[in-house]
Amino acid sequence: MSTKPYVDLGRSEWSALRERTPLPLTAAEVEALRGLGDVIDLEEVRDIYLPLSRLLNLYVGATHGLRRALNTFLDDPHRPGRPTPQRGTPFVIGVAGSVAVGKSTVSRLLEALLARWPEHPRVERVTTDGFLLPKAELERRGLMSRKGFPESYDRRALTRFVADVKAGKPEVTAPVYSHLIYDIVPGERLTVHQPDILIVEGLNVLQPALPGKDGRTRLAVSDYFDFSVYVDARTADIERWYLERFRKLRETAFQDPRSYFHRFTDVSEEEALAYARTTWQTINEPNLRQNIAPTRGRATLQLHKGPDHKVQRLSLRKL
């Protein structure tokens, strides 16, 4: 008997589960998914992400069942001053993985697919980059070449944000990061309004809490997750995706004179890619090895992608 905490499923075993997913995609919905602006292989959506939306729908239902059981337990009329039964709170999903592994694409897909289920139509998504320290503060702390490392974030503010959403506060706001200016946008906030499901996407979302200096137990953002996904791939493939994305951005977003990377439109593609390769080798790959990959075994589900972004294998945590 395997003592591994995960059940491993091959692509075909997993995609066969699609037959049991009651919500097929209509032509209009397929069009809407294309409208997300991602390069999405629709067979991949059907075979991998539709069954995943079904699994998540089952988890949301089971969590509601647990809450009802807890309320029955707490709601003892003979006990004066008994706690108020728990109201429904958002189901929180974490999506972790390296820079350029495809977290945003997976999260946007899940956001669109989960919103189609009548039981949880309100799905909101946040990325943890809003909780990066502002550029001036990173410079002050000597952390500009550690961007994306755990210490480059205001981890307390991020945990507080998710705790507030999970607690059912009517409106919770977060700062906003702009890839255009490579910094937090002064004065801009995004607001989350009591969603049924919150997706929290970021490099370090599966990190455990740091021990408090005062010996008190702290909580990390991962302590609020009801489900988490780690997007996994070979490092060499992720580096290639990172460089490909940089090359595409040079032809598009970097053309904007306000872009922090605008200077790379004036140099040769080779020079621009040499810069991107250095960023990968000195920042993103060390962060993957030291901080991100070690959290893989904390996820509820690991998606293992092949060189073409297609999910080849999945590991699902046993209960």
Ligand SMILES: Nc1ncnc2c1ncn2[C@@H]1O[C@H](COP(=O)(O)OP(=O)(O)O)[C@@H](O)[C@H]1O
């Ligand atoms: N399923 C996919 N099929 C094809 N290309 C993808 C897929 N997922 C991601 N990509 C591409 O890989 C790159 C990184 O994806 P992205 O979602 O931006 O990663 P992250 O949010 O992890 O940095 C992007 O250029 C994206 O278009």
Ligand SMILES: CC(C)(COP(=O)(O)O)[C@@H](O)C(=O)NCCC(=O)O
């Ligand atoms: C903004 C990021 C830290 C990632 O953000 P997150 O996953 O926290 O939302 C990362 O994409 C980044 O910009 N890294 C800096 C190095 C680089 O330019 O690739």
